[in-house]
Amino acid sequence: MASKEGNNDAQLKATLINCNLNANDANDFAEFEETLAKIDSILQGKGPCEDDSKAGGDAKEKINFDNLDVDNVRLKVKENRTVINKKSLDEDNVNQVKEMNQQSFMEQVEKDANDRAEARAKAEYEAELQRSQGNEAFRSQKYEKAILHYDKAILKVKDSAITYCNRALCYIKLQNYKRALKDCQFVLEKLQETHLRAWLYQAHAYKGLKQDDKFEKSVAKAREHNPKQVAYIDKYIKQLEAEV
Known part of the structure; x- marks a missing residue:
């Protein structure tokens, strides 16, 4: 192989000399041509670089850049990056929304x-004003007027046992015993089972309706739920029976 390349070089030099080039110029031109040939051989995959890589046994697979789909590679990278960023963004948004929702x-x-x-x-302030006016009307024996004020107080505060009992007593004074029973029963069933005045006014209403058995039961319940107020209960019942 070396002998053949040497013959070619000698032949090229002789040709250049015959073309009226001096020996030095011919040698330079021949070396230039040889260099071009080596470069061309390397570019075509036939040069020493290819041989060395094969000899070492570590030849790497060459990339065919002519068939490389650059747009496809760019698209895949862009898509993958978009998925990652979107996932991260979604998680951040969810956490942020949760935090905002909890705080809100x-x-x-x-x-x-x-x-x-x-x-x-x-509401309690306004109810107290109405109840005070109702109490004042009651002391003046203006029971119907007192009931109107208690009605307004109840509209403001619907869970005041005192107001219901005050209104029940007004109904008792007007001998509207059935209506008095409703107020007493509401207190005992919905607000306070042990309320003393509710039991006594209920007993009073049953006495007015001549339902003695329910009267006795109401008095007994009053004593049961308020054992420390027995003296007051007995006094109230004694006064009630004296009026009847």
Whole structure:
């Protein structure tokens, strides 16, 4: 192989000399041509680089850049990056929404509690004004007027046992015993089972309706739920029987 390349070089030099080039110029041109040939051989995969890589046994698979779909590679990278970023963004958004929802919920709960407390305080104040006017009317024996004030007080605060009992006593004074029973029973069943005045006014209403058995049961319940008030209960019943 070396002998053949040497013959080719000698032949090339002779040709160049015959073309009126001096020996030095011919040698330079021949070396230039040889260099070009080596470069061409390397580019075509036939040069020393290919041989060395094969000899070492570590030849790497060549990439065919002519058939490489650059747009496809770019698209895949872009798609993968988009998926990763989207997942991260979704998780961040979910966490942020959860945090905002929890914070907003707690703020709303606190606001609702404050609003309810404020509304309750206002309602109790207005109910107390109506109840005071009702008490004043009761002392003046204006029972119907007193009932109107107690009605307004109950509209403001619907769970006041005192107001229901005050209204029940007005109905008793007007001998509207059935209506008095409703107020007493509401207190005992819905608000406070042990309420002393509710038991006594219920007993009073049953006495007015001449239902002695229910009268006795109401008195017994009054004593049962209020053992420390037995003296007061006996005094009230004695006064009631004297009036009847």
